[in-house]
Amino acid sequence: MxxxxxxxxxxxxxxxxxxxxxxxxxxxxxxxxxxxxxxxQQSILDILQREYHLSEGKFCTLLVIHQHGKQGIAPSELASKVGVTRATISNMLQRMERDGLVNIRPAAQDGRAKVVHLTKSGGDFMEEILPPHYLRVSRLMEKLTEEEQKELILLLEKLSA
Incomplete structure (x- = not known):
């Protein structure tokens, strides 16, 4: 729309x-x-939804977990980084665990705390979808020269500060 x-x-x-x-x-x-x-954002999300059946929230969640690698991430920290409530992340993680994308295990240093990791299947999925995703993003930015892209980054960071 x-x-x-x-x-x-x-x-x-x-x-x-x-x-x-x-x-x-x-x-x-x-x-x-x-x-x-x-x-x-809409052009990117349309492709993620159509080709991979990923909502924006699920994609962002998987991306953050992927970025944390083998160490994993606590659900509360994950919720903060994705920008959703703990209840929302809990529901998402339950569905992702059911779908075989993540494991939720007790933390090594504190058995009461939890840590989320990608399963092998989840990691393989991210390794499959990220390269074409980054290529699509790169192509969207081809309208600007590399120098213009760097200037845009600085300007947007300045606005966000």
Whole structure:
């Protein structure tokens, strides 16, 4: 679904007459970033859903677990990194464990704590889907030169700080 919600520069200028602190260029820049981000994210998520039957949450969860390798990750830390509640991550992990993608085991240093690891099947799955995923992302960014990509990274980090 395409949303058309970016105002014109003239419209923003009219609002600026009422609230002088409005910066039309800043508003347009931020809305353009949001619009581009949504389009890119949706194109990526469509492929993950269609080809691998992965929701955004499941993909992000598997990716974080994959990044933690053999040491694994505590469910609470995983929930924090993925940006979901502990209850949500618990439900996701139960389904992933049932599907043979993850193991949830007691932590070595504290038997009451849990640690999540990818199973061999889960690791193989991630090794299968990540290279083409990163290739798709790379191709999306080919519209910018490498120098422009690096500049964009710095600008977005500056905005996020």
């Amino acid at each position: 395409k949303r058309e919600m970016i105002p014109t520069f003239d419209e923003l200028e009219r609002h600026k007459k009422m609230v002088p602190e409005i910066n039309p260029a800043a508003v347009l820049a931020m809305l353009s970033i949001k619009n581009a981000s949504e389009k890119i």
